[in-house]
Amino acid sequence: MTYATRFIMLLFTVGAFWSCKQDDPIPTVTLNVNALYPATYNQPNATGTRVMLTNTADATSTTAVADASGQAVFQGVLPGTYNLSASRSLTDAEAGTLTGIRQRVELNAVQNNVVIMETPSARIIDLRLSGSALGNLVIKEVYYVGSRTPAGGTYFSDQFVEIYNNSTDTVFLAGLCIADAYGVSGLINPTSRATEFSSSSLTQGTFQQNVYVNSVWRIPGTGRQRPLAPGQSIIIAQDGVNHKEAALNPNSPVDLSKADWETFNERPDGRDADAPDVPNLERLYFTGGFDWLVSVFGPGLVIFRTDNFDALDKVAIPGAAATILPRIRVPNALVIDAFEALQNGNSGGFKRIPTALDAGFVFADDTYNQQSFRRKTSSTIGTRRVLQDANNSTTDFEKLAKPTPKAFN
């Protein structure tokens, strides 16, 4: 047995020798991100900016905060392709110091598909922030992925959007519009491309100042109608029915028969049934389909107001056939809140919402898996929740296993 023991020891020694060969280090890079205020501000360095670095391969994110020189440092970054996003909330006082106007501002910046290669010295990237003043109404929750039927089929009629009064005053909803942004959510097909409005020479220059939307719906009424108290919300359902019914989808996570509004798409063939107990939104513009089905891969949504909808520009999709309906151009200034979801962490290049309105995006783990996205609670005053609104869906929203209409748990 002595020889056998020696033999085994030899094997283990050889094994240990092999393992020594495996200690080649993984190359990493130091990334310095310079966060810069808008050029019109009286200081260049955006101290305190939170910068998020997201690996497009696996959607892993790390965050760094810009120091006094406006620099956020990421150590040990693996070579690869990344999305960079940055956000900075300015208080009334800070905004007053930087711009002369005392009004809270959310600043954002995004740079997608940044290729980071192995370099001996640190890589430096500048991110210029831009932003807009905060609104009172916010999109509280969006459930768009749909669910699976007991037979494993797909069910998407249970989509809904919830809008929340995040202010301290009653808001009157009459005239509030909701619309979905034009463009695919990611590389759904090999030929999928980011929205043509972002790349066409006709619209590229103004793409970041407008949202190009497909269908537009409006809450009926005028003036001080449809009040919504602080801390309250409304549900806009694709179909205002109990989706859990046996005839629909017992696996659906939602009963929307008590929704506040539904998007009834009246058609001659009656393909979209009208739920009699739920009032209908006004259909201002519609670009096709049986129903207002937003992408289960991830929609871009905006809520906005305009005194004259007909005055908004209708812009043809660059390169599209003349038979394709043009899209409505909604200037950023009209937008109250935005939400963006894309297909996955690699889909940043498919963003449809301008950075100033929404610097980030969310994505579900899969389609038809019942996941929903709800805005995080920033603070609670009495019984009223104040929801987080940094104009960045990535940081403002949390991913839920199931939707929570008119609830927070």
Add this chain to the structure above:
Amino acid sequence: MRWLWLLLLGGSVLAQRGPAQTDDPTPADSLQRGLTNLGNSVWLTGQNAAGLPNWQSFGYGITTLGATHNTGDFRRPQAPRQQTAYALSSEGLRSVGRWLVYGEFAYQKTRDQQISFSHGYDPFNGNPYLWADTLAGEPDAARWTRDHIRARVALSSPRLGRWRLGLTVPYHVGQGSRLLDPKPFYRVRELGVLPSVWYQAGPRWGWGVVAGGQSTQEENEVGYFATDYPLLYRLRGYGSFSRSPVVTAERLVSGTVWQGRLQTLHHTNPSAGAQSPSWLGQVGGQFRRETIREGVASPEAGGKFAETTLDGLVAYVRPVAAGGSRVALRTDVRNGIGTDPILRTTGATYLLATAAIDATRWRQTAGVFRRDGVRLLAESLDYQDKITQTNWSAVRLTGHYDVLRRWERSDGGAWQVGATAGVRWIPATQFNALRPTRLTTILTRPDYQIQTTSAALLNGSVGRDFRIKRFGNLLHRVDFQFSGQFTDAGNRLTGSLNYHLLYL
């Protein structure tokens, strides 16, 4: 490829139909020997076909029809929660002239339920570069259906002076698919050639060498006819991955396995013939290389994997008049290295070492065969992923006590009962993940936890041998086998029911 099928099928059938030899064993002897795996055989320990004559001195054939069901929560994340398999297999050994032919053929159909993070044939074969998604799910469409055929033919030449030559040809082909989008599918094919030689230096010493290679290939496809497009995960190690939506994609894993083995058999008292005690020593190595390519029109690198295995065995058999005993010490070291397709440097590695000692004693008395055995196994596991800075390691100790009793009846039938009780104990573990990813929490760490969970192990079997007069020399056996792993993290139970037909 048809000639290969003819060779494999023909070899298997030929091996079962050849003339019986003159040793006049009973079917029960053959079945007993085939199932109990006793003695020192270079064929069994190292696939040395030139050693076939030293393994069995008589021809036999066994055909088995069986079903196995495996269920339980105690499973690695990439293993099915439930698995049902149906198998038809046949093996046999016959002489053809002065040649000896061994053949085996097995067809297995498997239905797996609730598998996640595995689109391939075998997620546990060491290669860290896998395709996967998260869709385990309950619906029938999420079930994997697999069909596999395995065959092996071995030839042993007539004695050429002190030499004897051998050749083994193993073959495996299979495919599996899942109906649920994105409809992953795989095809696997493995073909090997293992020439061997045996040199009988004298009455005491014999030496053998086996050296050969194997070609392996696995093709993966996803997305054809898919109606929705979930994310495709490209696993790159222990937590490291890339993912992207997929419409259709193809992937090819091609590889080779080179192996060599040196064997020696020493009879301490050759004058005692079959009663001579013997030592068997064996050292070997296996070098496996796999390259992964994605896409057809413009293939892209999907990673490279290399695994080196060294193994050693020392066994001592001491026959006595009505039985014998055997002690075997086996050890092996496996070292796997994955070269990451994106960073193009070493990403995932592992080093696994095992040492096992088996001690078995068997006795044949009037109408009763008794076998008792003890097995102690020590394992060292060490996995590293440099991208996610994950490292986990463990020492795992397993002990078994094994009992088999066989009561033979005067009509040639028998009852056979077996039981094994054991325990797996984890004296030391360590897990670090300094750059965790989403998969660290849902795949890597759960896998670590399953592999480092102490367990009570319990196996049992009961079998009945019987004859049917109309079928003369055939022996029939029906047996039921059960095995269970019982842990604080859940249990894993396996049951199988088999019908064997044995003929000479």
